Amino acid sequence: MPLIETPEQAIRLARAICSDVSLYNEEKIVRSIEQDNFFDALREELEEGRELYRSRVAPALFSRTNFYDRAIVDVILRSKGHVKSRIW
């Protein structure tokens, strides 16, 4: 499979992966936001997602952008804005 070279496609992939992470780990995400340990609790899931993203995106594009990290915030965290937590 050819590597993704365009930012638009990379952004789409990052958001799709994060959307799936969110879907598969709903309870864990909510709990970790409530307890303010989101990045610790989801470390393995987020890194596996990042690894998939890295494997599909051209190295140059991967190294000079942070689309995956932005997708974590935009897709996973922002959708949980209703969860009561001291992090907001």
Next chain:
Amino acid sequence: MKRLVDQTYYELLEISRSALPEEVERAYERAKALYGPGSLVAYTLLAPDDAELLSQRIEEARSVLLDEHARASYDARIPPEAGEARLPRAPPAAPPPPEPAVEAAAQGAAASGVAPGAGGEPAAPGPARLGFEPSFAPPDGASWTGELLRRARENRGLSVMQVSERTKVTRHHIENIEGERFDQLPAPVYLRGILMSVARELRLDGQKVARSYLERVAQAQKAPGKHR
């Protein structure tokens, strides 16, 4: 409180072990009305599969408890009630023949993908356990393999299709997980979620199962030519 599938026929129908046939019949009608197809209780409290299993067990209970020989045989196999000696019951006039109702129920369960014993009777005296094991664990220190997951699923009396329907994970993924066809499994980021969903359905510790199984996947992928 025992789960419905763990209850004896007497507990299921909420009658004493000395209940007369007419009491069994009344209790059966009441249970059927309460838990039968279309009832509000069954709809709101039970998953469709559980409701079907319960309905089947109610029918079995009636068949067995209204048949003198089958009931005597059944009574001999279930443990006495707590704090209560086994109730005396007149022995049947002839040696008890095989129980058609019970056998038919077992055959029906096998045909429907439910493991024999799920909803049936215990094979030997012991703790009250009429269904599957409440939990399933690998031997100490062993990792979760596809084979162990398959055994855990069968222990719960579930078919691959049933797990697939309940978890929304495709049948192929479940089969590939159990068959350890690592090269056909999705990326770890997805596989972890799938394993956790399946493990939850099998009442296992999702975190442990996912971590253990993913370690096996990683090891297999490091060993060239083994699974890929």
